[in-house]
Amino acid sequence: MSGPGARTAAAFARAADEQRAALVGYLPAGFPDVEGGIEAIKVLVDAGCDVIEVGLPYSDPVMDGPTIQAAAQQALDRGVRVSDVLRTVEAVAATGTPTVVMTYWNPIERYGVARFAADLDAAGGAGLITPDITPDSRTEWPVAADAHDLDKVFLVAPSSTDARIAMTTQACRGFVYATAVMGVTGARATTSELAGPLVKRTKAVTDLPVAVGLGVSNGGQAAEVASYADGVIVGSAFVRALLDHADDRVAGLRALAALTADLADGVRRA
Amino acid sequence: MSGPASVWNADEQGWFGEFGGRFMPEALVAALDELTVAWQGAMADQAFRAEFDTILREYAGVPSLLYDAVRLSEHLGGARILLKREDLNHTGAHKIRNVLGQALLTRRMGKTRVIAETGAGQHGVASATAAAYFGLECTVYMGSVDTKRQALNVARMELLGAKVVPVDSGSATLKDAINEALRDWVASVDYTAYLFGTAAGPHPFPSMVRDFTRGIGDEARAQVLELTGRLPDVVAACVGGGSNAIGMFTAFLDDLDVRILGFEAGGDGVETGRHAATIAGGDSGVLHGARTFILQDDDGQTIESHSISAGLDYPGVGPQHAHLAKSGRGEYLPVTDRQAMDALALLARTEGIICAIESAHALAGAFDVARDLGPGGLVLVNLSGRGDKDMETAIDWFGLGR
Numbered sequence: 021m022s023g024p025g026a027r028t029a030a031a032f033a034r035a036a037d038e039q040r041a042a043l044v045g046y047l048p049a050g051f052p053d054v055e056g057g058i059e060a061i062k063v064l065v066d067a068g069c070d071v072i073e074v075g076l077p078y079s080d081p082v083m084d085g086p087t088i089q090a091a092a093q094q095a096l097d098r099g100v101r102v103s104d105v106l107r108t109v110e111a112v113a114a115t116g117t118p119t120v121v122m123t124y125w126n127p128i129e130r131y132g133v134a135r136f137a138a139d140l141d142a143a144g145g146a147g148l149i150t151p152d153i154t155p156d157s158r159t160e161w162p163v164a165a166d167a168h169d170l171d172k173v174f175l176v177a178p179s180s181t182d183a184r185i186a187m188t189t190q191a192c193r194g195f196v197y198a199t200a201v202m203g204v205t206g207a208r209a210t211t212s213e214l215a216g217p218l219v220k221r222t223k224a225v226t227d228l229p230v231a232v233g234l235g236v237s238n239g240g241q242a243a244e245v246a247s248y249a250d251g252v253i254v255g256s257a258f259v260r261a262l263l264d265h266a267d268d269r270v271a272g273l274r275a276l277a278a279l280t281a282d283l284a285d286g287v288r289r290a
Numbered sequence: 291m292s293g294p295a296s297v298w299n300a301d302e303q304g305w306f307g308e309f310g311g312r313f314m315p316e317a318l319v320a321a322l323d324e325l326t327v328a329w330q331g332a333m334a335d336q337a338f339r340a341e342f343d344t345i346l347r348e349y350a351g352v353p354s355l356l357y358d359a360v361r362l363s364e365h366l367g368g369a370r371i372l373l374k375r376e377d378l379n380h381t382g383a384h385k386i387r388n389v390l391g392q393a394l395l396t397r398r399m400g401k402t403r404v405i406a407e408t409g410a411g412q413h414g415v416a417s418a419t420a421a422a423y424f425g426l427e428c429t430v431y432m433g434s435v436d437t438k439r440q441a442l443n444v445a446r447m448e449l450l451g452a453k454v455v456p457v458d459s460g461s462a463t464l465k466d467a468i469n470e471a472l473r474d475w476v477a478s479v480d481y482t483a484y485l486f487g488t489a490a491g492p493h494p495f496p497s498m499v500r501d502f503t504r505g506i507g508d509e510a511r512a513q514v515l516e517l518t519g520r521l522p523d524v525v526a527a528c529v530g531g532g533s534n535a536i537g538m539f540t541a542f543l544d545d546l547d548v549r550i551l552g553f554e555a556g557g558d559g560v561e562t563g564r565h566a567a568t569i570a571g572g573d574s575g576v577l578h579g580a581r582t583f584i585l586q587d588d589d590g591q592t593i594e595s596h597s598i599s600a601g602l603d604y605p606g607v608g609p610q611h612a613h614l615a616k617s618g619r620g621e622y623l624p625v626t627d628r629q630a631m632d633a634l635a636l637l638a639r640t641e642g643i644i645c646a647i648e649s650a651h652a653l654a655g656a657f658d659v660a661r662d663l664g665p666g667g668l669v670l671v672n673l674s675g676r677g678d679k680d681m682e683t684a685i686d687w688f689g690l691g692r
């Protein structure tokens with residue numbers, strides 16, 4: 021295994037130095053298959069993503085819309101395992117790009133929280149984004165993460181009270197994930213008017229970078245979000261690009277590269 | 291809906307020992323907190339309780355009867371068996387108590403729309419009924435496998451004015467319907483209440499649903515005392531998510547001489563892997579917002595459950611049952627499809643009562659206990675629902691009408 025990898029803070033700091041937002045790209049591991057997934061994520065890296073989120077496919081993804089559900093289901097149907105997710109992390113982190121795992125909670129609990137933290141660290145992973153737990157869910161994750169200095173990325177939402185935003189950001193390391201809409205993942209035609217105020221409320225209580233996710237699908241939207249956030253998170257749009265070219269992998273990867281370039285341009289335009 | 295706080299209750303954060311809690315997206319925490327405050331306020335409000343009791347009495351046929359199953363008991367030659375007749379409630383099951391409670395709370399909170407998940411359609415029909423009663427908009431999520439299996443209940447819901455949305459994702463069954471209802475709720479939480487169908491899910495649902503169903507046991511305890519002058523030796527109920535069981539058990543938890551028995555769906559037999567016995571055949575994990583016993587593979591992916599009874603066909607269980615099992619206060623045992631169907635037929639022939647297949651699991655388990663106890667023993671069984679909805683299954687199983 022490759023040993024400690026880059027943490028996300030460095031990537032956000034570099035973007036800030038360049039007076040732009042960081043581009044955070046998500047794809048699930050094992051989609052369309054394990055090797056194909058690694059190849060696709062490397063395209064994201066080469067075309068301009070600053071941070072990578074590797075999704076751990078799960079049977080009951082309550083925060084995901086139809087696009088990411090379809091990709092995760094396809095990965096599960098082909099037998100993707102947690103060990104494949106770690107293998108994907110290792111391959112991606114080897115590029116030097118900070119790589120976090122985005123995962124629902126039960127697979128981590130089942131794997132063993134301390135064991136997962138150790139194996140993630142050994143694979144060069146930067147940390148976890150945990151969409152279906154909160155810092156007050158009484159999990160072992162904060163302690164396990166601290167033992168390896170891993171990033172702990174919890175979510176804040178438009179419905180979060182100021183007190184909960186303070187509690188949540190206090191528990192984060194690396195960056196804070198602001199969900200721009202009240203809803204599930206999925207590309208949206210317009211960006212949300214809820215995101216700006218949420219980022220403002222979040223930045224009022226933390227110095228951590230705040231990245232905005234849920235719905236961004238093109239450079240124009242990325243530029244808009246980048247005008248007030250430290251990072252722009254894109255997932256469903258990348259998955260969609262691959263799903264739309266399911267019969268032609270080369271064309272899918274080309275579409276992925278073009279979309280990434282457009283988004284990378286967007287985060288520099290603000 | 292009365293009784294002292296019990297050591298079996300959850301703490302402030304919804305933890306029953308090591309089980310329960312709240313494993314949910316931050317976006318829903320505010321709504322769950324709002325619901326917690328509203329539910330606690332309602333429980334402390336005499337006017338709310340009085341209105342709930344009145345609606346149950348005048349609209350739902352509650353308190354349900356306690357029935358002394360003399361011929362059944364004689365046939366078995368064992369203990370005396372008493373049946374709590376929740377099958378006689380409006381819409382045919384204990385579920386009406388839960389939905390009327392939650393819908394009344396929805397009105398109190400000023401929300402105008404309810405959503406629900408349903409497996410076989412019983413909770414969906416009950417939710418559509420409560421929505422009609424209170425004039426609320428209603429959307430029911432139902433796995434597309436189930437909308438085909440349970441077309442009659444889809445028609446009922448639609449006749450009651452509800453919108454039924456088939457869910458194709460995942461295994462297209464109850465657990466996926468819950469996922470889809472949660473996705474709706476994240477986006478509609480301002481004006482929508484989620485009427486959860488069982489005593490599971492994130493805090494406060496397990497405790498709140500228990501509060502709305504515990505009348506079953508409160509009534510039964512008084513009825514048994516009046517009829518027999520003593521407490522039963524055993525109280526039995528079937529356990530899917532656990533709402534009828536916790537509703538029955540709660541009144542007896544502090545009666546330490548009363549054995550608490552929950553019967554889970556053993557399907558083809560726990561040893562075959564095709565079952566829904568999450569306590570007997572699963573292990574600890576997190577599903578749908580709570581830590582509890584679940585069916586999962588080595589990677590923590592949910593495994594599909596199997597049972598002849600759609601209402602028990604769920605790969606999780608309410609966290610209070612997990613706690614009662616772990617602490618030893620409750621015993622949870624599997625009952626196979628065959629045992630349940632045999633019990634269903636025996637009740638029909640000895641007493642002229644066709645019960646739900648879910649309830650038949652409780653009966654089958656109780657028969658064994660009644661035989662062990664022998665004459666002089668007293669067994670209370672929750673007959674959680676009636677069997678009309680299950681006639682197609684019965685036709686196939688018994689080869690009826692051929």
Ligand SMILES: Cc1ncc(COP(=O)(O)O)c(C=O)c1O
Pocket residue numbers: 382383384385410412413487488489528529530531532533534535600601602646648649674675676
């Ligand atoms: C008659 C009846 N009994 C029992 C159940 C199981 O649910 P629970 O375990 O929540 O009581 C159902 C569910 O549909 C039901 O319809």
